[in-house]
Amino acid sequence: xxxxxxxxxxxxxxxxxxxxxxxxxxxxxxxxxxxxxxxxxxxxxxxxxxxxxxxxxxxxxxxxxxxxxxxxxxxxxxxxxxxxxxxxxxxxxxxxxxxxxxxxxxxxxxxxxxxxxxxxxxxxxxxxxxxxxxxxxxxxxxxxxxxxxxxxxxxxxxxxxxxxxxxxxxxxxxxxxxxxxxxxxxxxxxxxxxxxxxxxxxxxxxxxxxxxxxxxxxxxxxxxxxxxxxxxxxxxxxxxxxxxxxx
Numbered sequence: 691x692x693x694x695x696x697x698x699x700x701x702x703x704x705x706x707x708x709x710x711x712x713x714x715x716x717x718x719x720x721x722x723x724x725x726x727x728x729x730x731x732x733x734x735x736x737x738x739x740x741x742x743x744x745x746x747x748x749x750x751x752x753x754x755x756x757x758x759x760x761x762x763x764x765x766x767x768x769x770x771x772x773x774x775x776x777x778x779x780x781x782x783x784x785x786x787x788x789x790x791x792x793x794x795x796x797x798x799x800x801x802x803x804x805x806x807x808x809x810x811x812x813x814x815x816x817x818x819x820x821x822x823x824x825x826x827x828x829x830x831x832x833x834x835x836x837x838x839x840x841x842x843x844x845x846x847x848x849x850x851x852x853x854x855x856x857x858x859x860x861x862x863x864x865x866x867x868x869x870x871x872x873x874x875x876x877x878x879x880x881x882x883x884x885x886x887x888x889x890x891x892x893x894x895x896x897x898x899x900x901x902x903x904x905x906x907x908x909x910x911x912x913x914x915x916x917x918x919x920x921x922x923x924x925x926x927x928x929x930x931x932x933x934x935x936x937x
Contacts (some may be wrong), residue, residue: 694739694747696722700830704752713806714761717798719763720772720789730782731773733764770805798826803909813920815839820916829912836919837896843923844888847871847930856897860888870931884925891922 700718701707707715723731737757740748748756764784773788776782792798806824809817812819816836824832845854848863863871866881873881895915907910 692727692739693719693722693726693736696725698747700725704748705753708755708759710759710763712759712766713802715759715763716766716770716772717795717802719760719793720767720785720798721795723773723785730776730779730784732782733761734819737761738766770801797827800891800909801825803913807909807913811917811920813839813923815843815923816916816920820919824912825915827909829906829909832912833895833906833915833919836916837892840888840919840922841892841896842927843926844871847926857893861885861893864888871926873929873932886910888922895919 695929697703697707697718700721711720719761726840735786737760740760742753747753767789768783770788771786773783774786776784788801792801804827807824807849809821814820816839818841820832820835823829823835841855841860844860844863845852848859850859850863854862861869863869864881864885866872866878866885868880869885873884895918
């Protein structure tokens, strides 16, 4: 069955298609292609099918206004390498390996959130260790991996023993008076606040994920926590650089 028929079936009110952003419509278009069972598709043929569609599929308003909007969605799928040129025939396109893994609306939302996330905000260590899990929707794992890097960085910068870990270790490292990573150029209140910030982050986001499935499913929340971990890592690096070298 033609993908256009499935596109109509996936949206109760066809006029809603006209209000969607390109990436939102792209998810529905991808689902329509998958439902059709076609092993190859053509943008040209699809646009012609919409333009010539009968009222049984789309009314005249949708048939007239949808092609340029759908073209944006198609271009989004191409940009994300979800639709690729068929290697043996450049007139057709096929679903990529990545696209074939997106089998539900939830899968697409995870992919969409990860693809729009500004990776440049992440510390290189966080990107290396946590991004693979984040991009696959394994948010609990990604958050644990990110804050584990923070914990390791604190221990190394403070020159503590390998068995030191968790909230007690972080509080020692940033103790307002004796912590090797405390900033003595600021007042006691700020030093206490920094200690609480690190302890709270490790206690809230690293430790729970060490012991159980927290069940975070929100891509935006997970991304925010990876950015927080990146910020904390940069603070640790700044404090480490300021430490006097041991003679």
